[in-house]
Amino acid sequence: MAPFRTTFIVRFGDVDSAGIVYYPRYPHYFHIGMERFFQEALGIDYADLVAGQQFGLPIVRLEIDFRSPLRYGDRVEMEISIGRIGTTSVEWFYTLRREADGEIVASARTVTVATDLAALEKLEVPDWLRTALEGR
Amino acid sequence: MAPFRTTFIVRFGDVDSAGIVYYPRYPHYFHIGMERFFQEALGIDYADLVAGQQFGLPIVRLEIDFRSPLRYGDRVEMEISIGRIGTTSVEWFYTLRREADGEIVASARTVTVATDLAALEKLEVPDWLRTALEGR
């Protein structure tokens, strides 16, 4: 299926002393993208999962390739797609494109693990989530 | 008694697109200062209070005067003193001085309220805290 796309704007406080986006802001963008993906693509409120069901997807692996710097005011399209869904894990791919020139400025891969947040213990990916993600 | 003093360094990611410290970083500095005050001046681990006893001091009022901008690499001395201790509230004063020239770059006043974090309900300032703070 088509990957999920969402847009954000680089904000005044996102940059660093070199005048480009501070790199820890990228995984923050990815997490906000994942929250929007749950809401807009799956119709699931990730806040309800976390607070209501004590269920979440903490990260165990993060890889980012930074190809071109982002600057204040850049509009960026984030594309999110789902990779391998394992017994307990979900793999995610993120691609960031600067809207002005269409250039890919960063790409990332994360692996997250289905987790009981109360006990902080691994769970099997629940059927409702597997079905929702495979439908993407 | 003497006010509590602690020092921090403005970090690479603390600035904004104008090249000076992004102003929401100031209250973050104050909070870290308060955590150090509890640890170093009172011998109390604020993390234990919050996590162990579900006790904390959420803020209800914040006032900051920004007098001179801070830049990446600036060493800053933070002075913390306690103001009025009410039935449920504690007033704090923060002063930031740039070490290079001794200039006061910002000053702040906060009011925090003794709170049961599980119920998010106001409490009277406990005696052990009142005693510890008055001893300062």
Add this chain to the structure above:
Amino acid sequence: MAPFRTTFIVRFGDVDSAGIVYYPRYPHYFHIGMERFFQEALGIDYADLVAGQQFGLPIVRLEIDFRSPLRYGDRVEMEISIGRIGTTSVEWFYTLRREADGEIVASARTVTVATDLAALEKLEVPDWLRTALEGR
């Protein structure tokens, strides 16, 4: 004129160890609100001002009243209105309302100063900005 309104969602990483929004996130929300105000209400890209014209509105005074905590997933309406426009300063008022119950959760007042960001020197509020703000 009608105040400017914009909406945001409290994100997963916005909370603190007490499970409510970490208070330094509030001024960050206000700044993003101000950036949207420039774009959407005035048709001015604040990033262009800052990067292109080295013009900005650094803050000199911040006051926040925190009335009710915000939690992960809360949808919040921010209302922004302009107060007194002085020779060099602009006063702003921010009101945050939780959408679920319409409750005002925080209100704030800031004073910002028209500034040449290259020299970090005060300027008179330029006519184009005064006109744009007074039209609000």
Add this chain to the structure above:
Amino acid sequence: MAPFRTTFIVRFGDVDSAGIVYYPRYPHYFHIGMERFFQEALGIDYADLVAGQQFGLPIVRLEIDFRSPLRYGDRVEMEISIGRIGTTSVEWFYTLRREADGEIVASARTVTVATDLAALEKLEVPDWLRTALEGR
């Protein structure tokens, strides 16, 4: 040579809605660690490099393995060592250990590139930096 070690404490605002450190805080910890490494291990002020000489080491690749969650109040030892120094790149390894139990909670590898920050163009790793890093 011995790797560089520095210690930090997980702060009140570092956690997320699951009650563990929000993962974008890890690369922020790494950057602060790198700033301390320059200061304390090499005797070089990274702020002077960036602001004074317009020289820096932006990241092009980040890999993190998250093994065990961090919580508010945890004291963490960060170990930093230098990997391959290429023509224009420097490879870094970061290991985070929870002090309470000595457990490795995260490890990371980054690749940074010597960069003229004014032009945002790649440079050869300067001799003074190569010498300083190889001496580690």
